[in-house]
Amino acid sequence: MKNFLNISPVLPANDLKAEIEFFERLGFKNVYDSLNYSDKLDYAVLHRDGQNVHLQFQFEKDMPAKDAAQQIKIWVNDLDALESEFREQGFDIKRRDNTPWGTNEFGFYSPAHNAIIFVQDLD
Numbered sequence: 001m002k003n004f005l006n007i008s009p010v011l012p013a014n015d016l017k018a019e020i021e022f023f024e025r026l027g028f029k030n031v032y033d034s035l036n037y038s039d040k041l042d043y044a045v046l047h048r049d050g051q052n053v054h055l056q057f058q059f060e061k062d063m064p065a066k067d068a069a070q071q072i073k074i075w076v077n078d079l080d081a082l083e084s085e086f087r088e089q090g091f092d093i094k095r096r097d098n099t100p101w102g103t104n105e106f107g108f109y110s111p112a113h114n115a116i117i118f119v120q121d122l123d
Contacts, residue, residue: 006051008052008053009053010055010056011053011112011114012057012058012112012114013055013056013058013110013111014057014060015111016044016055016056016057018111018112019055019110019111019112019114020033020046020055022110022111023046023053025089026048026086027048027085028046028048028053030044030045031047031052032044033045041057043055053072070114070115071114071117072115072116072117073105073117073118074116074117074118074119075118075119075120075121076120077120079104079105079118079119082118083118086108092108093107093108094106094107094108098122102121103119103121103122105117105118105119
């Protein structure tokens with residue numbers, strides 16, 4: 001029996017509104033945020049295809065350095081279709097095919113400089 005059901009990353013953002021809008025452009029839906037219980041937007045949960053990404057406000061001084069960005073990898077079934085979807089929206093995509101570890105991948109950075117990497121196994 002599997003014990004782990006899901007892992008949901010919590011990504012930092014110093015402009016939570018911009019980060020939410022970025023993930024909404026990726027097709028995620030804001031399903032819950034701190035405005036549900038407070039007048040301060042400092043936490044949000046976004047959902048797409050059964051997966052969640054959590055966003056948490058961080059002061060600029062507490063954000064990771066731009067060259068030490070947080071990363072998340074999202075495994076997908078059809079990398080090419082997703083790449084087309086995001087290219088149509090004007091995302092600056094960096095692609096890497098036939099990696100030594102057996103994947104095709106592409107990614108880009110969010111407004112908070114979080115690296116979002118989409119991965120498809122070659123098997």
